[in-house]
Amino acid sequence: MKSYHQTCTAAKALDVLGDRWTLLILRELIMQSPCRYTDLANGLPGIASNLLSDRLRALEHAGLIKREAAPPPVAATLFHLTEKGAATEPILAELAVWGTRYAFEVDPEDEFREHWFPFAASVLLRDRDPGAPPVIVQLVTPVGSSTITADSNGVHPRMGTAESSDLTIGGAPPVILRFLSGVITLATAQAEGMTLDGDPAVLDRFQVTTTP
Amino acid sequence: MKSYHQTCTAAKALDVLGDRWTLLILRELIMQSPCRYTDLANGLPGIASNLLSDRLRALEHAGLIKREAAPPPVAATLFHLTEKGAATEPILAELAVWGTRYAFEVDPEDEFREHWFPFAASVLLRDRDPGAPPVIVQLVTPVGSSTITADSNGVHPRMGTAESSDLTIGGAPPVILRFLSGVITLATAQAEGMTLDGDPAVLDRFQVTTTP
């Protein structure tokens, strides 16, 4: 990307992150790091192969990712985030919060990947008390199950079910997202089919933004 | 911008905000709204006139800004943020935080506008106790003075000096930014020429991120 050539910290960030696809590549790495080129391509439907290649090179040069040859028998290049790259998560979190509240329309033509939903859900949850005992929230939707863990290392999503959980949230992804982002109330969400199983007080652990 | 066509809230946000210049236009409006076309052009050195025109039309169509004819004797079009547009501030804040920590290099060739510095400083300050009495922080730098007010309406910057302030921070913009973002400690910042005048406890009011 051409630099904006402005002595402004937001503009400097966009000099690195502002290219088309770049932030979505970081979204994939936040969920999947470390992973292979093909895993990234699968999580980024629509990207041209040369562009993915170009962006990965630029991100490596800028110090946000590193590539390493996986040991045999895997024998593939693994891409993973550096600290600098992992630190972009709050940016993606705020994009997801804004997108949920102001730009989320479900188009049946759009592509969908199962791991995008727990990503969106996890960035909406801010742990109010990271020192408290860890909690596990299970998400169960028609498209699959995922688990969100909140402990001293932060709030992190994982695909699949957990052996045990403190709270299980069921329902359609759009309803759960709109509830977690504060667009709709708990009562409205439940009226739209969202279910809670377990200890509802777990929700108080998180800073669920209220509608302004 | 071409849509990514992904059922992902971050991708949906980027469908609206991901075009080149768009987020920087919102930065200007966060600082200057309402303002005129020419004010925006002045705050965005390097933008082509046709691009600014295109982006403003797109932002208006997406509902992030509105344009209104100013009453005489001003007789100019005024652009101002809607709630949807103002809600992008946390995204710019996280970009500025990341940029300060990981991508802030001062290039003497870069353009500079006086209002960019209080913008960057204000987004680094998160009020821990919005219910507490308002505080006023004055920034005094070689390029000008600005004031940051924290009250129940949030943390907001303003150009110029205030009649009174609870704390005055002096020094070079890069040093102040690196201190407020937690890249350097208070002691280091003071060794690099940053000065505090007034009640240093005001700093505790804000969540100044510590270096990881």
Next chain:
DNA sequence: CAGCATCCGCTTTGATACTG
């Protein structure tokens, strides 16, 4: 198959000039 590189048609951008 993983990880690109090349080519090509199309769109977007940037720089400048011009207008009501």
Next chain:
DNA sequence: CAGTATCAAAGCGGATGCTG
């Protein structure tokens, strides 16, 4: 002041080909 008009250059998306 608030934009249009024009045009060259760069970037993007899609297809294909190459190499270990």
